[in-house]
Amino acid sequence: MVEELGLRRGSRVLDPFVGSGTTLLACKERGIDSVGVDAAPLAVFVSQVKTADYDVEALKMEARRIFSEKFRRPDLSGVSSFVKQFFLKPSLEDIIFFREVIRGLDDPVVKGFFTLALMNAAMKVSFAYKDGAVLKVVKHPVPPFRKFFRRMVKKMIKDLERVRFEPCRVEVYLGDARRMDFLEDESFDAVITSPPYLNKIEYTKVYRIEYELFFGEVKVDPVRSYIGLNPKNVSDPFPELNLPEAAKAYFSDMRRALEEIYRVLRPGGRVSMVVAGGVFPDRVVESDKLIARLAEDLGFNVDKIIAVNKRVATRNRTVKIGVARESIILMTR
DSSP states (O other): OTTTTOOOOOEEETTTTTTTOOOHHHHHTTTTEEEEEEEEEHHHHHHHHSOOOOOOOHHHHHHHHHHSSSSOOOOOOTSSSHHTTTTTTHHHHHHHHHHHHHTOOOOOOHHHHHHHHHHHHHHHHOEEEEEETTTEOOOOOOOOOOHHHHHHHHHHHHHHHHOOOOSSSSEEEEOOOTBOTTTTTEEEEEEEEOOOOOOOOGGGGGHHHHHHHHHHTOOOGGTTTTOOOOOOOOHHHGGGGGOOHHHEEEEEHHHHHHHHHHHHHEEEEEEEEEEEEEETEEEEEHHHHHHHHHHHHHEEEEEEEEEEEEEEETTTTEEEEEEEEHHHHHEEE
8 A cells, every 4th residue: 555655765654543553564664754643552552562673682682581580479469350250370370470570671662572472472372252342251272371472472573583674753642533633734645544444343341451461550531542432412424314323423533533634634645544334233334435425525535445345244144234345445635
């Protein structure tokens, strides 16, 4: 997509729904300055860690020190019963032990790297299954945690050795795509992003384990964390369509996000936005076409809509409702 939009060194790219930082990484590989914004502290942390600059030899040395630490059985009284149900006790003890070792590191960049490795390893040996907006306990055999964590660290270091990044500036902010007043007008050449899909929103509670174990001091306000989460008191952009309440909230929020995107783009700036249709009991809502309409109303020129995936939507597994598309919307300010 970077090539599709004609971006090169000297360009500046925004992803206002940065998630795990895929856009920022793609830009960093090409030496393109980029900015990411997300309302979820976990997403901001992951993006910051994945796009940081590292001394690989220093990471290897720190890894040897971490794994040479003598095990000290931690106190689990501070872990909620909710979180405990997702782990074997020995695994949870190892996770808390390594968490405290890592928290004692001086370098915040190195600390972030090992915290992300620990978090990834912890979830891999948990019994947590994320079913949409619900966390379920699904028991299955799990490997010894220490060995698995060591393997995760080695893999992440190898990934760093394999990838070559070009010099550029990467910034990641905790913020709301609907209110990006910390970004200057007409300061970006392109926006590459994928907002939350309509009616497929993963609420903050499915990340409750990660937040409790690794971000205990962070308080997340779910109302401001996800587009379309609060369906009350919203202006309906498409009153003639009699959309479901959740869809009204979603497109109302998307209009506000598009207004901000328009504001921060330079004249002639390009947008690539991945969206998907919303499936409701009585219909499929064509998000791509409706978001394109919102964009045109704001002054964008919609160049094309590319359908990249389609799936048959059903009710009760047998009654066909329609076809839901995943699409890329390309447009120009």
